[in-house]
Amino acid sequence: MVDPLLLDGEPVAGAELLPDGVGDLVEGGEGAHGWKDRRVSTPSRDLVRRAPKALLHDHLDGGLRPQTIIELAADCGHELPAGTEGDAEALGRWFAEAADSGSLVRYLETFDHTVAVMQTEAALTRVAKECVLDLDDDGVVYAEVRYAPEQHVEAGLSFDDVVAAVQAGFDAGVAETGGRIVVRQLLTAMRHQARSREVAELAVAWRDRGVAGFDIAGAEAGFPPTRHLDAFEYLQRENFHFTIHAGEAFGLPSIWEALQWCGADRLGHGVRIIDDITVGDDGSVTLGRLAAYVRDKRIPLEMCPASNVQTGAADSIAEHPIRLLTELRFRVTVNTDNRLMSGTSMTDEMWSLVQAFGYRLEDLRWFTINAMKSSFLPFDERLRIIDSIIKPGYAALGAR
Incomplete structure (x- = not known):
């Protein structure tokens, strides 16, 4: 039976498909999609926490527990900028302040410390296991977690060792x-490096053992995705999935370039x-050719509101483009990026x-189903x- 509020997982634009009493589709009505439900109120934070969630964009090296960083740093002799007396709260504050500083240099420095303590199999397995446990505690039922193997080989691990260690942690969690x-x-793969083909082959080799896809990340300016065309063409020939940090x-x-040259x-x-x-002065909306293509092709957007505010891609949550993109029915998903x-x-x-x-809960369900539909899992x-x-x-939480 088709969910009466969802057609192919997305809101329906016809009142005839709504169940009796749910509400009226009204011009400029309430809710993300212009429909009003008189019986469902704005959910509490606890209700949001209990709702099932799907996560497509989360970096393993951006989600460590501060206490874990302190303990792993002690094991490997890495000097931390805060929390040197074992104060996890102080270290957590340092990460938050550095990320909120408005300085790209300070923001990127935070990853120097997380990556530095993720150079052994034991450390990678621990971090991966704790990642799973933290996501589960947050109500996440499906997650794709990304990281760059090339950043975890300084102590002599091979690429295969890195992936195996992370998978062991995920399995344990x-x-x-x-x-x-x-x-x-x-x-x-890091877009400023030249190992993308190697990482792509690694991903395909692990495709039936826990790896669902490939990605490139790093500075966009000066490092276009077309520098890695050989990796993307290889992945396409292997019928493998990939996403690209872009926009x-x-x-x-x-x-x-990510779409039309690389095929993301x-x-x-x-x-x-x-x-x-x-958006015109009269409220009318006009899509350019690229935006129309993205919407028409239902290309998923892995949106990370909090991170976007930190990096200046949006001035605030209230001004984040996610609202307009949702109203225009782009394939919007909600993600964390770097939880720490x-x-x-x-x-x-x-x-x-x-x-x-x-x-409302119906809107959050829409984001969640969008993400699940867009995942790199097999269709069934x-x-x-x-x-x-x-x-x-x-439904158990009261969503209609």
């Missing part, structure tokens, strides 16, 4: 949750697609949208999680 969460790896710090050319399945962030959308640096979680991200835009597995976990989970 999933087992400890009793299988409540499904987690997959995304292997990232975060750089504009439309980065998005255009999803856009990491993609927030700058707003630059190709014009942004001091965030999936609950925090969704709760901030509820507070800023008055989103995506469908199982949507039908047996996400929809029943929201």
